[in-house]
Amino acid sequence: MIKLMKGNEALAEAAIRAGADAYFGYPITPQSEVLEYLAREAEKRTGMVVLQAESEVASINMVYGAAGTGKKVWTSSSSPGISLMQEGISYIASAELPCLIVNVQRGGPGLGTIQPAQSDYFQSVKGGGHGDYHMIVIAPATVQEMSDFVKLSFELAFKYRNPVMILTDGALGQMMEKVEFFEQQERTTEKLDWATVGKPTDRDHNVITSLHIKPDKMEEINIHLQKKYRLIEENEIRFEEIMCEDADYIITAFGLVARICTKAAELAREKGIKVGVFRPISLYPFPYEKIKSHSSKIKGILDVEMNAGQMIEDVKLSVNGKVPVEFYGRMGGIVPAPDEILEALEKYIEGGKL
Amino acid sequence: MSIDTLDRIETKVFERPTSLIDTEMHYCPGCGHGTAHRLIAEVIDEMGIVEETIGVAPVGCSVFAYNYIGVDFSEAAHGRASAVATGIKRVLPEKYVFSYQGDGDLAAIGTGETIHTCNRGENILIIFINNGIYGMTGGQMAPTTLPNMKSTTSPFGRDTKSMGYPLKITELVAQLPGTYYVTRQSVHKPLNVRRTKKAIQKGFEYQKLNKGTSFIEIVSNCPSNWKMTPVESNKWLDENMLPYYPLGDIKVPNEKEA
Amino acid sequence: MAKAKGDISINIEKCKGCEICMDACPEDVIAMSKEVNQKGYLYAVKITDTCTGCTNCALVCPDAVITVFRETKQKKEQIATITNVTGNITVTVDK
Numbered sequence: 001m002i003k004l005m006k007g008n009e010a011l012a013e014a015a016i017r018a019g020a021d022a023y024f025g026y027p028i029t030p031q032s033e034v035l036e037y038l039a040r041e042a043e044k045r046t047g048m049v050v051l052q053a054e055s056e057v058a059s060i061n062m063v064y065g066a067a068g069t070g071k072k073v074w075t076s077s078s079s080p081g082i083s084l085m086q087e088g089i090s091y092i093a094s095a096e097l098p099c100l101i102v103n104v105q106r107g108g109p110g111l112g113t114i115q116p117a118q119s120d121y122f123q124s125v126k127g128g129g130h131g132d133y134h135m136i137v138i139a140p141a142t143v144q145e146m147s148d149f150v151k152l153s154f155e156l157a158f159k160y161r162n163p164v165m166i167l168t169d170g171a172l173g174q175m176m177e178k179v180e181f182f183e184q185q186e187r188t189t190e191k192l193d194w195a196t197v198g199k200p201t202d203r204d205h206n207v208i209t210s211l212h213i214k215p216d217k218m219e220e221i222n223i224h225l226q227k228k229y230r231l232i233e234e235n236e237i238r239f240e241e242i243m244c245e246d247a248d249y250i251i252t253a254f255g256l257v258a259r260i261c262t263k264a265a266e267l268a269r270e271k272g273i274k275v276g277v278f279r280p281i282s283l284y285p286f287p288y289e290k291i292k293s294h295s296s297k298i299k300g301i302l303d304v305e306m307n308a309g310q311m312i313e314d315v316k317l318s319v320n321g322k323v324p325v326e327f328y329g330r331m332g333g334i335v336p337a338p339d340e341i342l343e344a345l346e347k348y349i350e351g352g353k354l
Numbered sequence: 355m356s357i358d359t360l361d362r363i364e365t366k367v368f369e370r371p372t373s374l375i376d377t378e379m380h381y382c383p384g385c386g387h388g389t390a391h392r393l394i395a396e397v398i399d400e401m402g403i404v405e406e407t408i409g410v411a412p413v414g415c416s417v418f419a420y421n422y423i424g425v426d427f428s429e430a431a432h433g434r435a436s437a438v439a440t441g442i443k444r445v446l447p448e449k450y451v452f453s454y455q456g457d458g459d460l461a462a463i464g465t466g467e468t469i470h471t472c473n474r475g476e477n478i479l480i481i482f483i484n485n486g487i488y489g490m491t492g493g494q495m496a497p498t499t500l501p502n503m504k505s506t507t508s509p510f511g512r513d514t515k516s517m518g519y520p521l522k523i524t525e526l527v528a529q530l531p532g533t534y535y536v537t538r539q540s541v542h543k544p545l546n547v548r549r550t551k552k553a554i555q556k557g558f559e560y561q562k563l564n565k566g567t568s569f570i571e572i573v574s575n576c577p578s579n580w581k582m583t584p585v586e587s588n589k590w591l592d593e594n595m596l597p598y599y600p601l602g603d604i605k606v607p608n609e610k611e612a
Numbered sequence: 613m614a615k616a617k618g619d620i621s622i623n624i625e626k627c628k629g630c631e632i633c634m635d636a637c638p639e640d641v642i643a644m645s646k647e648v649n650q651k652g653y654l655y656a657v658k659i660t661d662t663c664t665g666c667t668n669c670a671l672v673c674p675d676a677v678i679t680v681f682r683e684t685k686q687k688k689e690q691i692a693t694i695t696n697v698t699g700n701i702t703v704t705v706d707k
Binding site for chain 1: 437439445
């Protein structure tokens with residue numbers, strides 16, 4: 001089925017089709033359409049539980065409770081709301097509960113603006129809550145991917161018993177594009193040996209907890225988590241390379257910005273500058289090796305983001321000083337245009353610095 | 355051939371419930387948590403609902419409730435037990451779900467979750483242990499600390515002018531249309547223990563009727579942080595806590611309707 | 613009417629010596645030990661035979677260490693007599 005749809009609505013539609021069991025959320029611009037769409041559509045079509053909680057704090061803890069039963073559970077919010085959820089996300093990561101959290105980012109810090117931004121990269125990728133943990137973070141660039149990645153996220157969440165975040169932004173949430181949806185999947189619950197569903201006589205009682213008072217046990221849990229993260233780093237790297245084969249310069253960008261950068265790269269090529277775009281799709285795990293593999297063939301990298309320069313740190317770690325990396329970004333809800341990126345790129349090539 | 359004889363036989367009239375895991379609890383001597391845990395286990399055993407029950411433990415002294423009551427358990431973040439319980443109950447509406455929370459958890463940091471869970475009339479049982487103090491962190495002032503009562507953060511007594519008043523959250527949630535059964539009990543005397551058990555049983559039974567939230571406050575003691583012997587603490591509870599937090603049903607279902 | 617006859621057994625190693633049972637016992641059956649248990653607590657001990665099996669002690673015990681028994685008079689009905697080489701065995705059931 002092909003439809004013209006807003007990114008936020010595509011998220012909601014995809015979750016219904018993926019057979020999600022429950023959504024707990026709280027309205028916040030620019031992603032309120034998710035809850036609105038689900039409230040209209042979800043229960044009557046699949047019986048998915050849709051509950052408007054009293055806050056994002058409550059939402060994420062409802063997700064924690066419901067995810068503990070082994071059901072497919074998710075929530076969505078935008079930057080300030082995601083900040084409120086950080087405690088719960090840390091608990092979810094520690095208790096190893098599968099779930100999906102969508103952040104339709106807006107500009108910050110603080111209450112900020114309702115316009116799009118990418119300034120929650122650090123929070124999402126480096127661990128916004130306390131303790132050593134990681135979410136799997138994936139960044140869609142199209143409304144099509146807003147749909148596809150919902151299905152992928154649930155698969156990854158259950159495969160690794162780990163929270164997955166779709167990190168997108170208000171522009172992608174609000175813009176309308178053509179989207180082809182996957183077939184409706186049935187709502188099925190696998191029998192999971194760790195889930196709190198009521199203790200049958202043939203097993204010990206299950207406990208979902210993140211509390212391990214004894215330090216040796218807590219270290220053991222941490223070692224186990226780190227092993228899992230290494231496994232995720234081995235298996236779940238995702239990225240897109242656009243015109244990178246013969247490129248002298250590469251622009252690194254994620255999400256919607258990568259599409260704007262692709263336009264800028266095309267404009268550059270019209271001027272005879274060989275530019276490619278490298279788009280990390282999985283932000284955690286980050287494609288360090290893949291970016292590194294380009295470093296011997298290129299003269300420089302321009303990293304473009306809608307923030308003050310966050311992913312650039314991972315790009316720099318990737319090339320480890322072998323190639324100069326410069327940054328161009330807009331903040332506070334401003335989306336950069338292709339020509340300003342091209343201008344920044346030309347300046348960079350001329351002077352080597354921005 | 356048939357003859358009637360009168361034999362004296364010894365019957366067990368009280369023993370540890372099966373669902374109370376056979377382990378030593380970490381609570382201080384005389385702490386009411388142990389009694390409250392046992393009552394929950396007794397009711398779960400007697401109703402035969404071990405396989406159908408999921409508990410939610412709080413942050414506070416009773417954080418390890420899941421080590422003592424042998425049903426599936428989820429340990430919640432501080433104050434969020436009723437939100438966690440909501441999440442579980444919404445996806446498993448046929449199961450019995452209860453949260454077990456202290457006064458700091460339920461009536462300070464988790465006030466929002468408590469009130470909204472009750473206001474939505476979630477079909478869960480909330481068991482609220484009120485001992486007027488923070489036990490786990492070492493005797494700090496709780497939202498339910500009595501006026502002039504000393505704690506480590508109100509060392510000269512709770513001055514209501516600057517520290518506010520003890521929060522009667524049980525009366526507060528009774529005002530909400532979502533609550534079905536609201537009661538305040540205690541476990542410091544045999545008769546009260548019997549009444550509390552009856553209340554817990556009702557709480558679980560009402561859950562099956564899908565009528566809304568059952569909320570049971572248990573006024574309890576904290577000998578260690580009140581700096582008294584257990585027996586003295588129960589006497590103090592009687593003389594000081596109960597006048598402020600009177601025992602009894604605050605909201606009872608219309609039995610005809612029930 | 614004579615008082616019911618009861619008995620208690622106390623798991624002394626799990627007792628924390630809080631004395632709440634002692635306070636709750638209407639017959640002064642319970643006192644505290646002179647020795648400590650392995651955890652270092654004085655523990656509850658039965659000191660008289662006047663227990664009525666009222667369960668008060670067990671109801672208030674936070675550590676569920678007390679089991680209570682009560683002697684009850686029950687009518688028995690003889691349903692059979694089995695004869696073997698050593699004599700007769702009477703089989704009864706509770707009415």
